[in-house]
Amino acid sequence: MSATAPVQRFERKGPSTSAMIASIADADQRTDSAPFGHALAAAAEEDQRIVGLTADLGKYTDMHIFAQEHPERFFQMGMSEQLLFGAAAGMAETGLIPFASTYAVFAARRAYDFIALDIAEPNLNVNVVGGLPGLTTGYGPSHQATEDVAIFRGLPNLTIVDPCDAVDLRQAVPQLAAHEGPTYLRLLRGKVPVVLDEYDYSFELGKAKVLRGGADVVFVSSGLMTMRALQAADALAAHKVDVAVVHSPTIKPFDAETVLREIDTPRLAVTLENHTVVGGLFSAVAEAAARRGLGKRIVPIGLPDEFIDAGALPTLHHRYGLSKDSIVERVLSELG
Numbered sequence: 001m002s003a004t005a006p007v008q009r010f011e012r013k014g015p016s017t018s019a020m021i022a023s024i025a026d027a028d029q030r031t032d033s034a035p036f037g038h039a040l041a042a043a044a045e046e047d048q049r050i051v052g053l054t055a056d057l058g059k060y061t062d063m064h065i066f067a068q069e070h071p072e073r074f075f076q077m078g079m080s081e082q083l084l085f086g087a088a089a090g091m092a093e094t095g096l097i098p099f100a101s102t103y104a105v106f107a108a109r110r111a112y113d114f115i116a117l118d119i120a121e122p123n124l125n126v127n128v129v130g131g132l133p134g135l136t137t138g139y140g141p142s143h144q145a146t147e148d149v150a151i152f153r154g155l156p157n158l159t160i161v162d163p164c165d166a167v168d169l170r171q172a173v174p175q176l177a178a179h180e181g182p183t184y185l186r187l188l189r190g191k192v193p194v195v196l197d198e199y200d201y202s203f204e205l206g207k208a209k210v211l212r213g214g215a216d217v218v219f220v221s222s223g224l225m226t227m228r229a230l231q232a233a234d235a236l237a238a239h240k241v242d243v244a245v246v247h248s249p250t251i252k253p254f255d256a257e258t259v260l261r262e263i264d265t266p267r268l269a270v271t272l273e274n275h276t277v278v279g280g281l282f283s284a285v286a287e288a289a290a291r292r293g294l295g296k297r298i299v300p301i302g303l304p305d306e307f308i309d310a311g312a313l314p315t316l317h318h319r320y321g322l323s324k325d326s327i328v329e330r331v332l333s334e335l336g
Contacts, residue, residue: 003172006295010163011127016283016289018182023190023191023334024188024224024227024313025193026131026137026189026194027228028136028192029193029195030194031039031166031191031192031193031194031196032166032192032193033190033192034061034062034065034078034168034189034190034192034193035062035169035170035192035212036048036061036129036169036170036171036173036187036188036189037062037063037064037066037172038065039169039172039173039174040063040065040066040099041060041065041066041068041069041070041132041175042050043174043290044066044069044070044073045161045178046174047095047097047177048118048198048247048289049095049096049097050073050094050096050097050099050100051073051074051075051091051092051097051098051099051160052066052073052074052075052076052098052100052101052324053074053084053087053088053098053099053100053101054075054076054077054084054100054101054102054159054225055077055078055080055081055083055084055101055102055104055106055117055256056076056077056078056079056132057101057102057328058074058076058101060103060189061099061101061102061103061129061138061187061189062101062130062187062189062190063099063101063129065182066099067223072167075087079139081106081107081110081111081114082110082111082113082114084100084102084111085100085107085114085115085118085119085126085128086114086118086299086305087109088119088126088213088320089102089118089119089122089124089126090098091126092124092126092136093122095103095123097125097127097177098125098126098127098174099127099129099176100126100127100128100129100178101129101130101131102129102130102131102143103130103131103132103143103144104131104132104133104186104187104248105130105144105148106130106144106146107130107148107184108130108145108151108152108259109151110149111335112224114181115128115158116153116155119182120155120156120157120158120182121156121157122125123157123180123181123182124181124182125143125180125181125182125250126182126183126186126189127176127177127182127183127185128182128183128184129185129187129271130148130184130186130187130238131187132144132145132273133141133145133148133162133184133186133223133274133275133315134146134148134223134224134303135272135303135308135313135322136188136224136274136313136322137273137313138310138312138313138316139310140282140307140308140309140310140313141308142308145186146275146276146303146306146308147275147276147279147305147308148184148186148275149162149186149273149275149280149281150275150276150278150279150280150283151279152184152252153252153280153283153284154278154311157181157182158181158182158183158184158207158252159176159179159181159182159183159184159206159252159253160184160186160251160252161176161183161184161185161186161205161249161250161251162186162222162223162249162251162273162274162275162281163185163188163203163223163230163249164195164196164221164222164223164224164226164227164249164252165192165193165195165196165226165227165308166188166192166193166194166270167194167195167196167197167203167331168196168202168203168249169187169188169192171202171203171306172185172249174178174201175204176205178222182275186223188223188311193227195226195227195230196211196226196247197297197317198231198303201247203249205250206250206253206255207250207255207258208220208246208247208248208249208255208258208259209246209247209258210244210245210246210258210262211226211230211245211246211247212230212233212244212245213244214233214242214243214244214245214267215242215244215267216241216243216266216267216268216332216335217236217241217242217243217244217267217268217269217270217272218243218244218245218246218263218267218268218269219232219243219244219245219246219260219270219271219272220246220248220259220262220269220270220271220272220281220285221234221245221246221247221248221271221272221273221281222247222248222249222251222272222273222274222281223249223273223274223275224251224274225272225273225274225301225302226245226247226249226272228236228272228322228323228324228327229243229245229268229272229327230245231249232323232327232328232331233245235325235328236328236331236332239328239332241331241335243331244262246258246259246262246268248281248284251280251281251284252284253286256288256291256292259285259288260288260289260292260294263285263289263294263296263298264292264296268299268300268331268334268335269285269297269298269299269302270298270300270301270330270331270334271298271299271301271302272301272302272327273300273301273302273303274303274322275302275303275304276285276302276303276304276305277302277303277305278306279304281302282298282300282302285298286298291316296304296330298307299306299330301321301322301327301330302321302322303320303322304320318335
């Protein structure tokens with residue numbers, strides 16, 4: 001499908017699903033269809049050890065693309081997330097490279113102990129793929145994984161990746177497969193925006209990248225909020241505010257050197273994340289700054305420490321400060 005195809009809403013059984021799990025792309029944005037699924041299928045062509053598993057959510061985590069291309073290496077585990085990750089661990093013990101997908105809330109909350117003791121403790125190459133990260137669904141707290149990074153950051157051996165767009169996803173998948181040890185990928189699925197190709201960017205596991213420079217403000221962002229950071233930077237230029245953007249797709253291990261080099265300046269420092277401000281990117285940046293001894297104020301833009309409402313995504317993003325306009329307003333307020 002063309003990258004310029006119009007954005008479509010996701011479809012699932014029931015009349016209300018497409019309104020609640022909607023594309024994060026703007027109407028006029030370029031998108032890529034199911035980049036994770038296509039990247040995983042392509043990686044499996046190169047490495048016969050790669051297998052795919054899901055817990056009754058193949059279509060809704062784009063794992064169905066892999067299943068169509070490699071049916072002999074696809075395993076449908078049913079609605080049993082503990083079984084999903086226990087089986088993935090067993091496969092990894094035999095030398096396979098599993099990618100196991102479900103919704104992020106079910107991985108982080110329901111199956112945490114299995115991931116901790118079956119996968120992370122023995123340091124197995126299992127790739128946990130969590131759909132609907134942060135505020136990418138309007139279903140409410142049962143499906144909004146607003147604290148998944150906070151839950152997983154304390155887990156030894158686990159690498160955490162929060163991609164911005166289809167470019168990040170396509171490039172991350174083979175690197176995750178090649179990485180020794182477990183990973184957690186915050187999945188963007190369906191029609192995923194294509195953003196980073198305009199910034200001479202390439203994904204490098206464990207590294208943050210400076211996408212644009214700026215004299216007045218520095219944004220440090222991850223996930224879809226890097227897209228919003230770039231949009232807000234363009235909008236702030238009209239207010240004579242020059243904004244730098246640093247994209248940190250790997251939350252753990254955190255690239256403190258790159259980020260702190262940009263933070264340790266007179267510029268206003270702002271973090272942006274599609275996650276609660278407790279335990280995610282803001283916490284990682286603040287902890288790194290404290291360890292370095294930087295006496296620097298860092299402004300967090302992210303979700304509040306509360307359960308999030310159900311509703312339409314554009315409304316929720318504006319209500320909770322994740323929209324471009326909300327970011328611009330917050331920065332102008334901070335600058336006085």
